[in-house]
Amino acid sequence: MQWTRKHLLGLEELSAEEINFILDRADSFKEICTRPNKKVPALVGKTIVNMFFENSTRTNLSFQLAARRLSADTLAFSKAGTSVAKGETMVDTALNIEAMGVDIMVLRHSASGAPWKLARSVKCAVVNAGDGQHEHPTQGLLDIYTIREVRGRIAGLTVGVVGDIAHSRVARSNIWGLTKLGARVILVGPTTLIPREIEKMGVEVCHDMDYAIRECDVLNMLRIQFERQGGNNPFPSVREYGQMFGLNKERLRKGKPDLTIMHPGPVNRGVELSPEVADGPQSVILKQVGNGLAVRMAVLQLVAGVE
Secondary structure, eight states: OOOOOSOBOOSTTOOHHHHHHHHHHHHHHHHHTTSSSOOOOTTTTOEEEEEESSOOSHHHHHHHHHHHHTTOEEEEEESTTSGGGGTOOHHHHHHHHHTTTOSEEEEEESSTTHHHHHHHHOSSEEEEEEETTTBOHHHHHHHHHHHHHHHSOSTTOEEEEESOOTTOHHHHHHHHHHHHTTOEEEEESOGGGSOTTGGGGSOEEEOOHHHHHHHOSEEEEOOOOGGGTTTOOSSSOHHHHHHHHOBOHHHHTTSOTTOEEEOOSOOOBTTTBOHHHHTSTTBOHHHHHHHHHHHHHHHHHHHTTOO
């Protein structure tokens, strides 16, 4: 197939063919990342700006490094100390930055839908690096890429997504991508953290962690998004949550011997995962981070319209 999209805003709007196209393109970039000289001239002359209105470590650095590996010029923008802090709107800020000759804007924003608004307002390409509680498409892609690499396929696997589904943009991107590629998806967590009627997205819901461990080939353990809950405590205590839905060495023994453990980070050790599980042989957390670089290189090349 030929890539025809100008932006990458979410996995909901992508077909299975388009998702696989990105994953296949990432394969070639992963090979490049293992060479002594890791740079390629794919985006020489292009300028990419990271517009991060929320704090980020992995995603921000991954996009910056991906752009540099592709030989693009890069700009880094954060809300603090800029005109946004003085009251300038996101769109006005973006239009001023675009006037400097920017080709791609990578946007992370606390408002759901912000990347769509930006894409309607600027002429350059826009990549969604996470919007509110809506989507985080490149995280979803790198999670799926990692599953495919480790397990050899997506179709026919049972993938559990565990934790704060209600406030997680990662969960939604995973759901859209995995179901389109033929995986069975089970959402696991307390009733207070799983949205009503989310089964309409083609997933199953359960509140029994031990059942999920027995059923699943892959578990993607999500962080509790305390900063997005408006001060409301969705469960009696963090300790109780860890006992009910956390993954430790004893609970892990109830699962399949080849159960794959994932986490988008940052990990709250002792809550979602015990240290021995997070650092254990079934964990692919650091592999996810490494694969994120290859996936984001593929995405930037595709939206830049460069073959």
